[in-house]
Amino acid sequence: MILLWGMSGETPLALVHRALERHRAPVFVLDQHCFLETELELTLSPQVQGTLRSGADWIELGEITSAYVRPYDSRLLPEANAGPDGSACSHATRLEDALLCWTELTSALVVNRPSAMASNSSKPYQSVLIRSFGLDIPETLVTTDPNAALEFWEKHGSVVYKSVSGVRSIVSRLNSEHRSRLQNIANCPTQFQQYIAGLDYRLHIVGDEYFVSEIFSDADDYRYASRKGGSLEIRPASLPQDLVDRCRALVAFLGLHFAGVDLRRNQEGKWYCFEVNPSPGFSFYELATSQPISDAVARLLINGH
């Protein structure tokens, strides 16, 4: 049995579900929206066992051979904040923690375990790991010092800022409007990165398979190109084999079975690696390029363990 855990209707989860149905694979869908009807019994003695119920459906945890997990923060679910006594929120967080605990302990294939995904919660931490695999990263400064930021900006001419943590933020280039606001960085460490002009690539690694997309956009952060009135075109592409091999070694080192690697080739042909996304929103690329990424994820899950 394959467990799918996340928000029903969320495109990546829905695409994988559809691919599994095409393969006629047995699936148990745990919809986060239905957490109030979800119950879990978990026992460690020392093997992990238990029962997961969602409405009228239930499954023995031992029957699960693989899981694709894309849960959102339970505390942010609208249903978790309904009701006067906070019991819904408490239930949501306890359920999430117990399920995450199971994902760490089960012998089933988990795409991906939270502990393997954790490096993405600190971008500069992950960038050091990226560099240790022979991949170049843009010069980076994290600082609370406005003078240091200014020096860094002047040194590189063009600089972007982005979140340090895994909290999603829009990557933006510093411009003259930011100069007067630089004093604010004293409040919280802020990450600045040398801007690399060039072409973006997204490498999806799924088990032994991989897919490359080439992104043409005039936006600083192509994910938000349409919102910012920018252009966007995504095409299937290829990468130098040596680069792919390094990325695969990195992803394997991180313990990830499925990952999206963000790369950029500058005008001189030098490659930079920005990030390894452990829970990639691959549907954005699959729907644009028709690359069968969800099918590869389904095959990975079917093979299990």
Add this chain to the structure above:
Amino acid sequence: MLVVLASCHDRSARYLVERWAAFGAGMITCEDLSVAGWRFWPSSPDASTAVVDGRVVPCKDIVGVLTRLPCIFPWELVRIRPEDRLYAAAEMGAFLTAWLSSLSCRVLNRPSAACLSGPNWRPEQWARAASSLDIPVKTIERSVHHGATPEPGVSEPGSVAVTVVGHQWFGQVDPSLAVQARSLAVAAQVDLLEVRFSGCDAGSRLQSINLWPDLARADLADAALQYLRGESPPLPHRP
């Protein structure tokens, strides 16, 4: 200089900083993360600067860091607007993960990607690790039902603590329990760990784990000091 990274409400941390004053000990709290002066280059961490007790310090002057925080707590960020505290806490925590990982000096405990000090495993994960080391453990059960009140954690009477600080250990127990506690520390890649057993005799069961034992005790504080100053060896961890 020695650095203690802790909550501003942590009295044990204050005690340690005072006790270690002769070694230039200072404290980093979340207040210091809202002071101009931090400069961190992931590619050349030795050139970085930190803010300790409100003062800018070259990172190369830091010889040891004791970390007494799992993460940055949003409610401590009183200088940050309430609506921004959750985000700022995540950013500060992510920054400290990278910064602490980059230090070439002794760090007790080194951070993991998920926690500022050690792996921060759940009780089930500690029990699994202990079990794989042939340490007796009890069955752990969780039952999550909407509307059911979670059962409060019950501290079993008679539990006995072993505190591991690098190669040193403290506790009135059979030495075999100390060996087990140290094995557990090696498995978790940490050098500071409090392990509670159901009794002091060989064969006692694992009860609980604490990555942030209270070091406001002279023998433990001295052991931590020796460790941080490189006067006692670390446990054999994977590179």
